[in-house]
Amino acid sequence: MATVAVESEAPPILPPPPASPQISRPGPSPQKLQGYDFYRAVLGSPKYVVAPMVDQSELPWRILARRYGAQLVYTPMINAKMFCLNKGKKGHRDKYFDLSHGEEGGQADRPLIIQFCANDPEQLLESARALQDHCDAIDLNLGCPQEIARSGHYGAFLMEDWDLIYKLINVLHRELKVPVTAKFRVFPTIEKTVEYARMLERAGAQILTCHGRLREQRGQNSGLADWVKIRAVKEAVSVPVFANGNVLYHADIERCLAETGADAVMSAEGQLYNPALFAPAGTSVNADLEPLVSETKRTFDAGLHLPHADLALEYLEIVQGLKTPTSLSAVKGHLFKLLRPALARETDLRDELSKIRGPRSVERYVEVVREMKLRMDRDAKDAEGRPTEELIRLEPTTGLKILPHWLAQPYFRIPSSTTKNTSETETKRCYARPLSKAHQGDLQFLPSPARPA
Numbered sequence: 001m002a003t004v005a006v007e008s009e010a011p012p013i014l015p016p017p018p019a020s021p022q023i024s025r026p027g028p029s030p031q032k033l034q035g036y037d038f039y040r041a042v043l044g045s046p047k048y049v050v051a052p053m054v055d056q057s058e059l060p061w062r063i064l065a066r067r068y069g070a071q072l073v074y075t076p077m078i079n080a081k082m083f084c085l086n087k088g089k090k091g092h093r094d095k096y097f098d099l100s101h102g103e104e105g106g107q108a109d110r111p112l113i114i115q116f117c118a119n120d121p122e123q124l125l126e127s128a129r130a131l132q133d134h135c136d137a138i139d140l141n142l143g144c145p146q147e148i149a150r151s152g153h154y155g156a157f158l159m160e161d162w163d164l165i166y167k168l169i170n171v172l173h174r175e176l177k178v179p180v181t182a183k184f185r186v187f188p189t190i191e192k193t194v195e196y197a198r199m200l201e202r203a204g205a206q207i208l209t210c211h212g213r214l215r216e217q218r219g220q221n222s223g224l225a226d227w228v229k230i231r232a233v234k235e236a237v238s239v240p241v242f243a244n245g246n247v248l249y250h251a252d253i254e255r256c257l258a259e260t261g262a263d264a265v266m267s268a269e270g271q272l273y274n275p276a277l278f279a280p281a282g283t284s285v286n287a288d289l290e291p292l293v294s295e296t297k298r299t300f301d302a303g304l305h306l307p308h309a310d311l312a313l314e315y316l317e318i319v320q321g322l323k324t325p326t327s328l329s330a331v332k333g334h335l336f337k338l339l340r341p342a343l344a345r346e347t348d349l350r351d352e353l354s355k356i357r358g359p360r361s362v363e364r365y366v367e368v369v370r371e372m373k374l375r376m377d378r379d380a381k382d383a384e385g386r387p388t389e390e391l392i393r394l395e396p397t398t399g400l401k402i403l404p405h406w407l408a409q410p411y412f413r414i415p416s417s418t419t420k421n422t423s424e425t426e427t428k429r430c431y432a433r434p435l436s437k438a439h440q441g442d443l444q445f446l447p448s449p450a451r452p453a
């Protein structure tokens with residue numbers, strides 16, 4: 001373990017909180033596995049993890065993600081306060097986690113970590129208890145930097161209140177049947193970040209996910225995730241650490257694991273734009289899909305970049321095959337991200353997708369995506385025989401690859417503050433940040449070749 005000096009302004013190391021009259025504290029169940037025992041025996045030592053994503057890591061996406069190499073998936077964040085407020089209202093909690101249909105958290109949806117945000121230990125415990133039998137662990141969100149988290153006082157806006165964070169984690173550690181984990185952002189200094197991570201471990205967190213960005217790094221100011229800080233956290237704690245941030249392409253995964261020493265890589269946006277992010281090139285993950293388009297056999301990159309329209313149809317088929325309803329905003333968000341490489345060309349289909357509302361929406365999405373598939377298959381066929389290098393464009397500033405427009409691929413752009421005075425490597429990494437608003441369907445488009453008339 002590395003020894004790191006403690007910053008003077010770091011909050012003091014806290015003793016376990018005194019027992020409250022409402023919550024008994026018998027200590028963690030002796031059967032409950034902890035740390036690496038839990039990571040190995042229960043989770044199966046995952047290296048490829050899909051992040052918690054509001055309205056985007058919903059059940060059908062989790063099923064798709066697992067087909068393409070994800071080894072552990074998190075649910076979207078559930079607000080413990082709202083979950084408690086809906087107690088006793090039949091069916092109301094299903095929009096957070098659908099127990100009525102019994103598919104979420106079932107065998108096809110494991111290993112699974114359910115994430116909550118909270119600022120009240122009792123609300124958190126009550127919510128977590130209600131769902132603990134349907135997951136492998138409960139995660140606490142300490143990283144959300146959005147304004148709604150500031151007003152609701154949760155996520156990254158708890159970062160100054162270590163006493164409260166300790167209580168939130170510790171109550172789950174002592175009371176739940178399953179382990180508690182935590183996902184957090186870094187502080188400006190390594191020392192404070194490390195001290196913070198140690199406090200989370202002491203409170204009882206059995207896995208720490210370190211998102212290497214500061215609370216202020218969001219939207220336009222996302223910039224780089226700091227892998228050096230993740231490495232320092234990994235060296236300072238004895239529980240497994242997941243690294244989060246700066247993973248766009250498959251090749252970034254090994255680089256991230258090597259540079260941070262983390263046990264696993266967690267991806268959010270990279271995986272949304274390419275759900276096969278975790279699968280290496282040439283992997284035969286879906287036998288039905290591969291013969292459909294000859295371009296899937298061509299290797300453009302170390303990773304698997306399948307035709308996005310096929311992936312979108314596969315996702316929609318999962319949505320249609322489930323009894324558990326999927327929110328239309330989630331479906332729309334996925335389609336706009338998946339199909340993005342072609343939407344600037346196929347503007348009529350983009351407009352169609354934007355207009356779809358109301359009943360039969362999913363069927364109408366399927367019709368539009370089928371038309372997209374016809375066009376993409378035709379373009380892929382036209383490109384047959386052309387050398388691979390001819391089909392890849394290099395983004396001029398970063399050198400990052402832009403693959404043919406019919407393939408799923410990451411989305412990136414240059415944050416304005418990083419265009420000057422950065423090393424080439426840094427600039428490349430700065431691109432590793434797709435549009436923050438993209439999941440709402442509010443897409444901006446990089447210039448891409450127009451469809452020839």
Ligand SMILES: Cc1cc2nc3c(=O)[nH]c(=O)nc-3n(C[C@H](O)[C@H](O)[C@H](O)COP(=O)(O)O)c2cc1C
Binds near residue numbers: 141
């Ligand atoms: C659409 C979307 C929804 C997100 N929702 C959550 C969430 O519910 N809980 C959470 O801890 N982080 C959430 N995040 C943050 C991601 O989990 C992740 O920490 C962040 O995007 C950095 O990872 P990336 O560089 O792989 O995108 C969300 C991110 C996106 C893009």
